[in-house]
Amino acid sequence: MQPMTTRATQFAVSLEEVSQSYGEVTALDGVSWGFRKGSLTAIMGPSGSGKSTFLHCASGLDRPSSGTVRLGDLDMGGLSETELTRLRRERIGFVFQGYNLMPSMDVERNITLPLSLGGRKADRRWLDEVVHRVGMAGHLDRLPARLSGGQQQRVAVARALVTRPEIVFADEPTAALDPRSAEHVLKLLRDAVDEMGQTVVLVTHDPVAAAWADSVVFLSEGRIVDELTAPSAATVLAHWGTL
């Protein structure tokens, strides 16, 4: 387990005793964890184990029933709704299973949306770099409906990176993709960590996807029950069997 006694600033995001309840259901049960800066972490667990709840709490999409979530040193619980919305847009990147692109906007406008919503302009060199990385340079004026699923998800990855966020959260980003497109998206996330120092958290149920991570955190019934470092698909599967 990652010791929480070390200074919070070595973590992009840290959680302290975070719980989330929905009526009678305890979806997250006193979770403490830190996501080390410049690392790729996979979160695994059975359906209903609390993976999405964990991600939503860690990323400021939801407020936990109790406990503390920090972005760097900043306690997100102390922010107003407006401040939290702005923080999510400017300092956190999101990738979802269903891509969540705006259908009426072309690729370039989709990628720069987190900037334009905040009244900011794209740094052209950084935008070019991100677009080039995801392999969409020749498609900037296309609408999402004209793209394959893999291409749409690469646009979503570019949109997540365009603000140079402190952390990127991806909830089952490859679940709807064929294996080859999935590998492309996972490699983009891996490269963002290795070449840009990005911090990435990836929720997945796929051992092959989890094997791209530096470490795998296993959730069961709303608790972290194990961690596996330097995973391979085989060790993830074997580990899974012992839980």
Ligand SMILES: Nc1ncnc2c1ncn2[C@@H]1O[C@H](COP(=O)(O)OP(=O)(O)O)[C@@H](O)[C@H]1O
């Ligand atoms: N908005 C919600 N309202 C009520 N129950 C919820 C809600 N979101 C999640 N849950 C419950 O919390 C538990 C964890 O769900 P979730 O975090 O989605 O798990 P996972 O992503 O691992 O499948 C489940 O029992 C689920 O039914």
Ligand SMILES: [Mg+2]
């Ligand atoms: Mg889920």
